Amino acid sequence: MSARRLAALLVGMSLLAAPAVRAQPPLDLEPAEIRRILQHGPWPPPVARDPSNRVSGDPRAIALGQRLFFERRLSANGGIACAGCHIPAKAWADGRAHGMGLAPLDRNTPTVLDAGLHRWFAWDGRSDSVWSQALRAILDPREMGSSARHVATLVRADPTLRCLYEATWGAPGADEPLLVNVGKALAAFVETVRSGRTVFDDFRDALARGDRAAAARYPEGAQRGLRLFVGQGSCNVCHLGPQFTNGEFHDVGMPYVVAPGRVDGGRHEGIKQLRADRFNLLGSYNDDATGTAAIKTRHVEPHHANFGQFKTPSLRNVALTAPYMHDGRLATVREVVRHYSRLDLERIHTHGEQLLRPLRLSESQIDDLVAFLESLTDPQASDPPPPPALGACAGR
Amino acid sequence: MLRGLALGLTAWLAASAVAAEACEAPVGFAARERLTANDVVVLFRTVPATIEIGRHFAVEAVVCATPPTQALRVDAQMPEHRHGMNYRPTVAATGDGRWVAQGMMFHMPGRWQLVFDVERGGRTERLATDILLE
Numbered sequence: 001m002s003a004r005r006l007a008a009l010l011v012g013m014s015l016l017a018a019p020a021v022r023a024q025p026p027l028d029l030e031p032a033e034i035r036r037i038l039q040h041g042p043w044p045p046p047v048a049r050d051p052s053n054r055v056s057g058d059p060r061a062i063a064l065g066q067r068l069f070f071e072r073r074l075s076a077n078g079g080i081a082c083a084g085c086h087i088p089a090k091a092w093a094d095g096r097a098h099g100m101g102l103a104p105l106d107r108n109t110p111t112v113l114d115a116g117l118h119r120w121f122a123w124d125g126r127s128d129s130v131w132s133q134a135l136r137a138i139l140d141p142r143e144m145g146s147s148a149r150h151v152a153t154l155v156r157a158d159p160t161l162r163c164l165y166e167a168t169w170g171a172p173g174a175d176e177p178l179l180v181n182v183g184k185a186l187a188a189f190v191e192t193v194r195s196g197r198t199v200f201d202d203f204r205d206a207l208a209r210g211d212r213a214a215a216a217r218y219p220e221g222a223q224r225g226l227r228l229f230v231g232q233g234s235c236n237v238c239h240l241g242p243q244f245t246n247g248e249f250h251d252v253g254m255p256y257v258v259a260p261g262r263v264d265g266g267r268h269e270g271i272k273q274l275r276a277d278r279f280n281l282l283g284s285y286n287d288d289a290t291g292t293a294a295i296k297t298r299h300v301e302p303h304h305a306n307f308g309q310f311k312t313p314s315l316r317n318v319a320l321t322a323p324y325m326h327d328g329r330l331a332t333v334r335e336v337v338r339h340y341s342r343l344d345l346e347r348i349h350t351h352g353e354q355l356l357r358p359l360r361l362s363e364s365q366i367d368d369l370v371a372f373l374e375s376l377t378d379p380q381a382s383d384p385p386p387p388p389a390l391g392a393c394a395g396r
Numbered sequence: 397m398l399r400g401l402a403l404g405l406t407a408w409l410a411a412s413a414v415a416a417e418a419c420e421a422p423v424g425f426a427a428r429e430r431l432t433a434n435d436v437v438v439l440f441r442t443v444p445a446t447i448e449i450g451r452h453f454a455v456e457a458v459v460c461a462t463p464p465t466q467a468l469r470v471d472a473q474m475p476e477h478r479h480g481m482n483y484r485p486t487v488a489a490t491g492d493g494r495w496v497a498q499g500m501m502f503h504m505p506g507r508w509q510l511v512f513d514v515e516r517g518g519r520t521e522r523l524a525t526d527i528l529l530e
Binding site: 299 | 450482501504505530
């Protein structure tokens with residue numbers, strides 16, 4: 001067992017074990033607080049298929065996608081797989097401040113846990129589907145540096161990959177459609193990487209049932225932190241819903257200068273890239289004939305304020321995905337909470353927007369918020385996936 | 397001449413008032429709200445009927461105005477936060493004074509101000525209402 005998995009297990013076990021030592025009565029929460037807390041569940045949400053991907057949820061595509069996810073030969077140098085940065089044992093992130101592909105990257109690697117529930121992908125939302133994001137990583141010269149020709153050649157030549165591909169899609173066709181199908185198979189697998197329940201979810205459901213005895217098993221510090229989260233802190237204005245994110249973009253006062261003379265434009269650049277992407281949902285590879293999936297892409301509106309904005313990340317399993325923020329500059333959850341406590345408004349491009357203010361938390365309040373955030377940990381989040389169901393393609 | 401103009405204006409205002417008063421939702425159109433400003437009436441509903449934070453929705457509107465509506469803009473802001481939506485809705489006339497705005501999304505809880513700008517006869521009439529999302 002890796003040190004990280006052990007740490008994850010210990011976080012989960014300590015949270016589970018705490019009530020046995022000393023059960024705490026649930027705080028006297030106001031009805032409005034309870035309403036806000038209930039909005040962070042239930043979890044897990046129902047499994048929904050991606051209408052833009054006709055093999056979403058297809059077990060054959062999932063098997064192919066899983067095989068491809070761990071396949072280093074997809075990259076130009078044969079050395080980098082998707083799983084090289086989205087490492088299952090590290091809660092499907094990589095633990096580095098900045099990602100490392102064929103070249104060093106400017107941003108922190110987001111986990112792919114629950115990625116199937118997202119609206120936009122990457123810190124700047126440059127992709128509008130899991131499959132188009134997978135294609136970006138494959139093709140980006142700094143990440144896997146591959147090409148449609150390279151991927152198509154591999155799939156045609158490798159007996160197992162070819163067998164799985166044919167079982168899903170039929171005979172391999174031209175390079176680019178084959179590449180897109182590879183992206184869609186990868187997406188079908190990534191959609192199965194879902195996080196499980198946490199001690200917070202047990203507390204939330206106990207509140208929903210009015211079960212005070214069950215609610216009392218939730219550590220009191222986490223309860224106080226949760227109260228801050230939905231109350232004084234107003235963290236739930238952006239980190240809302242069962243995923244603890246509104247899926248949109250905000251400037252939270254992080255520096256955006258990558259190097260002297262070079263800045264990270266965040267969402268501003270992301271919208272440009274999205275519009276230029278021929279694999280976006282407005283293109284011919286979108287399988288959704290109803291047009292519903294593409295509504296976000298058709299209507300997304302660039303603003304000056306997008307400069308320096310980055311995606312609001314989910315907080316589920318946040319304790320397992322250090323370091324933090326788009327550029328990985330904060331090492332611990334505690335540092336992130338301190339950042340919001342001391343927020344420097346001078347650093348934020350508000351464009352008149354009045355959303356953030358320094359929380360000015362006491363040390364014990366910081367402890368409580370950290371305890372709450374750690375309670376969003378699924379003890380199995382870093383478990384390896386079960387082996388792919390290769391069926392008749394096994395052993396080829 | 398002046399008397400004629402005054403009579404004409406009175407008649408136009410009366411006709412407008414009658415038109416506004418007569419503005420009714422078509423059968424099967426369950427309006428969420430009726431907004432009135434001068435001689436303009438907007439009846440609107442959302443699809444889906446319940447607006448969820450972070451979910452796209454459409455606004456369907458019946459607009460009664462004299463002279464008839466030439467264009468309709470639909471938008472929304474959060475006055476306390478001083479920002480609008482991250483999406484620009486597209487508005488299209490669907491006939492018989494009905495309009496549909498696609499691509500709306502409220503991405504935060506709080507007070508949103510939904511705004512209809514009705515253009516007719518070279519003037520723009522603004523109608524607005526608050527929607528509170530928790």
